[in-house]
């Protein structure tokens with residue numbers, strides 16, 4: 001049997017349903033094998049940004065192994081920004097790239113480079129397969145490493161001659177799956193419980209490890225026992241805590257002065273699987289006030305070890321470990337829970353009243369649009385969010401993020417990821433509505449993903465909040481002062497003259513385009529898109545002012 005068929009057999013036995021790719025000369029043997037392959041679908045993206053983003057979406061949404069196949073050195077290079085995002089999100093992806101035949105390596109053929117070295121900094125394991133005999137063990141090991149907690153991308157460079165070589169009776173081995181429910185050290189759990197019991201006013205940050213561990217029931221029980229508000233981590237990528245729960249407080253700001261305001265009065269920070277305080281810009285202000293105690297539970301030792309001195313640090317799976325901690329602190333929040341709930345409800349009511357007060361404005365403010373979309377969103381929808389200035393810390397108050405698998409986006413911050421991710425997610429969940437919330441700047445990084453939506457008729461609804469520029473960067477420029485803050489002028493942050501014609505862009509890619517510049521028009525367009533089950537792009541001109 002030829003290597004190309006052996007590779008597909010191996011991937012099939014690892015449970016792979018799709019290979020996201022963009023072919024080139026070094027992948028041609030594989031593409032030839034797909035002519036007779038009926039177990040795994042090849043999903044075409046028109047460049048490697050799209051391909052890697054699709055694999056990221058699929059991997060995060062399913063927790064299963066995603067495979068993406070890139071084309072040699074330039075293809076891997078194109079994918080790097082999205083590979084960075086996938087690495088930050090811990091997406092279990094087997095990234096492969098076609099390498100030139102080994103017999104011509106010495107002459108440095110077209111597109112050749114040391115692929116394994118290029119990919120290594122962003123992957124848990126990066127390796128060039130040297131022979132067909134090595135391929136089964138390389139695929140088994142790569143899959144296992146990607147799926148072992150903390151999960152993440154791995155890379156294999158596969159020279160073309162391995163795909164065309166033949167071998168009889170090659171032992172393909174078996175997939176291995178390592179159980180992830182590691183329970184934290186009981187002594188440290190007890191120490192954490194003591195800190196929590198002694199705390200007067202604790203605060204909880206929740207992060208990706210909660211959603212990945214499907215630990216909503218456990219974190220809700222914990223938060224209710226402790227009587228503490230729960231905020232999502234700064235680059236909140238998942239619905240780590242249901243946004244409709246009375247203890248939900250919002251998302252942690254990415255600027256330390258605002259973060260300090262959230263933290264004011266709290267003597268204990270409890271991080272449940274949250275990356276502590278990813279910041280957007282240096283402000284000269286420390287994230288935590290001196291003396292703040294930290295309890296940190298995560299399955300990722302890297303996150304625990306990264307920045308802050310945790311008074312009690314527990315490595316363990318959230319779902320497996322949290323019940324033990326909850327049992328030890330049961331009742332300690334009884335005296336304060338109602339007060340915290342009332343305070344959070346007041347903050348939310350004020351926010352919603354402010355949003356309602358903006359509802360009549362034209363151009364539309366993004367917040368009333370988000371609130372409307374939140375009201376129209378079906379309960380089983382999956383949101384892929386890439387809103388920077390239009391979303392900020394309030395978006396989940398307006399568009400509910402309830403189930404752990406209902407919300408994705410932005411963990412890495414490399415923009416352009418949302419539309420490709422949505423394609424991968426829609427393939428994984430064909431029956432669920434998938435809605436992209438994106439800015440115009442982000443959408444332009446990977447607009448070619450629209451073609452994939454059209455080609456495979458993936459009914460993703462792509463909502464573009466068009467402020468005709470990089471409004472987040474204008475805001476961040478203001479924050480550093482200088483000429484821009486005084487004069488309200490910004491260099492290279494406007495996308496106009498010409499303005500992007502999103503209707504033409506949609507049409508060019510085979511997607512239905514609808515412009516909606518009033519709330520009534522947004523409602524009509526969104527409901528029509530949901531009913532049509534056809535990929536639709538809705539462009540909304542939103543306020544450009546800062």
Ligand SMILES: O=C(O)C(=O)c1ccccc1
Pocket residue numbers: 254279280388413414415472473476
């Ligand atoms: O939202 C931010 O913190 C931010 O400044 C930013 C800007 C561009 C991409 C990602 C984040």
